[in-house]
Amino acid sequence: MKHCKMVTVVSFFLKGKDTLATSCINLIIFIVSMEVEMISMAHRMGFLTTPYAFNPDEVAAMAKAGSHIVVAHMGLTTAGSFGAMTATTLDDSVLRVQAIADAAFG
Template sequence: MIRKAHELDMLTTPYVFDEEQAIKMANAGADILVAHMGLTTKGTIGAKTALSLDDCVERIQRIVDAGRSVNPDILVICHGGPIAEPEDAKYVIKRVDGLVGFFGASSIERFAAEKGIKAQTEAFKQIKR
């Protein structure tokens, strides 16, 4: 699918979980590799177990290196696991050579909704007769 999309001149951003997948997706013509570190751990329904941020740094560096061994110009961004808040992403980005950013999903939409819903509910609960 990534190869076909690349041939159609579409932007391709596959999730990859390890070096082998990074090499395969780079060979298929991926434009951006999303180094996926597992289910996001924070928020009200986040995963209960995950890698540490330092584990992520090591894994993502290996993914960056693998992808760039095929295509030196490939972009790599991080996503998931314990990389959930801006400070988490900053920690990882500053420590992984060649990592160009963060791909937010739950960290952007679900966390914001959870915080807003909680604040709104608490405001209603403060109403006294």
């Protein structure tokens, strides 16, 4: 990797309201804590870190872990072969993105 100009770590585990993993809350908490630790390690190693966050709690944890950029993720779309049964509306997305941004900068 020493020949690379930039290496980015993007984390995206199966979490969020439309995934199979939501049926097991303990698993989600475990996965999120592992993801935060991975971002922290990658940051300490000098990687550019850009994890997804689905809510203010996740973005706060990622910011504390040293993430450079946090992507506010609104969940799956309803189209295509991998489409979800429901999706966040544009109006709800605006509110969620603002809450995530507030937590990131707060």
